[in-house]
Amino acid sequence: MKTIKAFCWLAFFALLSVNVWAADEPSIEQLQHQMNRGEITSVSLVERYLDRIARHNRDGAELQAVITVQDREKLIEIAKQLDEQRKAGQVRSAMHGIPVLLKDNIDTADGMPNTAGSYLLRNHMPPDDAFIVEKLREAGAIILGKANLSEWANFRSTNSSSGWSSQGGLVKNPYDQSRTACGSSSGSATAVSANFITVAVGTETDGSLVCPAAINGIVTIKPTVGLLSRDGIIPISASQDTAGPMARSVADAVHLLQAMRGVDDSDTASYNDTTNYIKHLKTDGLKGKRIGVMRDLAGYNTELDEVFNGRIEQLKAAGAIVVDGLEFPNGRNWGGDEYTVLLYEFAHGMRDYFEQSPHPEFSSLEDLIAANKANAGITMTWFGQELFEMSVSRQADKEAYEQAKVDAKRKAGAEGIDAVLNEHQLDLLIAPTVSPAWKIDLINGDHFTGSASGAAAVAGYPHITVPMGFVQHMPVGLSFFGTARSEALLIEAAHAFEQMTQARRAPVVASPH
Structure with missing residues (x-):
């Protein structure tokens, strides 16, 4: 009996220690x-x-x-220097001394390879830091390491499973390791949610920030394309790619976002932005906001809709003016054009990337296709490279690409998000971010049933997701999105919603065995 009792107490304290860590999620401030x-x-x-x-x-x-x-001794030395600067009254920013993980498609020149999750790039050493990494170091952030991701940012196969890479393995969801962490910034999202790090940087072309954030119960800000430089980031699409902050709160995401900003002449989309987003962290940020409910981005999961509808009532109680029952005037009609754009821009982007960040073996997508075939037992264990091959085959279709690029932006932007905002005199739109996490299926791939990412991604507009509750034991997110450069307004609404609902609940991270 004493032995059993002692074991029970040990088990209790072990569980308690796990829960204490899970609850210990200090903010940057x-x-x-x-x-x-x-x-x-x-x-x-x-x-x-x-x-x-x-x-x-x-x-x-x-x-x-x-x-x-990163090497532990190197990290400790950097941290010591930043601690000494603090003692001398030289605190650089809110990010001073704060550890950060970078998605492993972002260049650093500190001895860590930039792999895109691919075994092929396991020894790829960039010659310099990506622009946003330079800004983070200037702000006093510590680059702790690189986060796993869906290989090639989920743009290699038509039936891939989010979160898997030949270099990093399969990212697991900390709430349920049998379920997806989504992609492609799955490692960044899981690391933040599981308290491996304070904040992390991810990237998105369409959904790769907001899907993993929502499914892992955290916050992300996908900014307007051009707010953050794309220099030194392994690309998919010059039209849609952007980095973004991933955090456990809107405030932490804002601090990280501000630290990465800056005009980069090497990025044609880059623009100057001096907005102090911290000032837009308002607890009454919903009051008076005219918010449109996009019903054609809901309706694919009954339990998710129940959570969503309950939150709409809370938005009204907080003083928001809610206009319900909205849809895009022409439906979600940009998908075909988006696909044409991504396939064309990917091969071009990879050539440009390797010119700036040379690799001794690869200079093009064609080189990578051949290398994947040669290493198929490692790189193509679970799925193929159909998108790689399709991208190469589409390079002769420049005229079709140019037209699709114009059409996609118009359909998702002027005739999509902007049309709804203007018709109903709205400030922003909301929808459930994505379905609850589905079971991992390495044979059939991902089981998406619905998402709110497309319009903002294709238009290049900002999109914030915030935890809004749970469907059974899995977190789900609420999306706030609007027109170009409307980050300040979205931050006001998202922060107020977060403070009102306090919907995030930390996962209990423990061995599944």
Whole structure:
């Protein structure tokens, strides 16, 4: 009996310790306060996250959210320097001393390869930092490592499973390891949700920020294309690609977003933005906002709709003016044009990337196709490279591409989001972000049933997702999106919603065995 009782108490305390960690999710502002008071240091913060990753990335919960971690001694030295600067009163920004993970398609020149999740690029060492990484270092952030992702940002096969890469393995959802973490910024989202890191950087072409964020119960801001430079990021589409912050709160996402901003002359979409987004973190940010409910982006999951409808009532209670029952005037009619654009731009983008970030073996998509075939036992274990091959085959269709590029932007933007906003004199639109996480299926691929990502992605407009509740034990998100450069307005609404609902509930991260 004593042995059984002792075991029960040990089990209780083990569970308690897991829950204490799960509940311990300090914000960037809280961490800065603690570091300023000398309660913690950047060194101790780095060590804490390194230990957490070591415990649950390949071992423990086996989340496989991180591909590469920077050398521990190098990280400690960087953290010590930042701690000394703090003591000298030289705090650079809200990101000073804060560890960050980067999706592993973003260049760093610090000895970590940039792989896109592919075994082929396991030794690809970029010559310099991506522009946004330069800005993060200037702000005092610590690049802790690289996050796993859907290989080639989910643009290699037509039936891939989100979160799998030949270099990093399969990212697991911390709420249920049998369910998808979505893609392609799956590792970044899982790492943030499982408290491997304070904040992370992901990227999106269409859904790769907002889907993993919603499914893993965190926040992301997909900004207007051009707000963040795409320099040094392995591309899919110059028309739609953007990096974005991933965090456990809107405020933390805003701090990270501001640190990465800056005009980059090498990116033709880059523009100057000096908005202080921190000032738009308003608890009354919903009051007076005219919000449109996009019903053609809902209706694919009954339980999700129940959560969504309940939140609409809360928006009204917070002073929002809700216009329900809306649809895009011409439906979601941009898909074919988007596909044409992505396939054409991908091969061009890869050539441009390798010119800026040379690899000794590869300079084109054709080179990668041949190498995947030669290494098929490693790189094509679960799925093929149909999209690679289709992209190469479409390069002769420049005229069709040029027309599709114009048509896609018009249909999703002027005739889509903007048309709805203008007709009903709205500030922003909302919808459920994506369905609850589906079961991982490495044979048949992903089981998408619905998503709100398309219009904002194709138009190049901003999109924020915030946790709005749970369907059974899985988190679901609420999307806020609007016209170009409307981040400040969306942040007001998203932050107010987050503060009102407090819908995020941390996962209990423990071994599934």
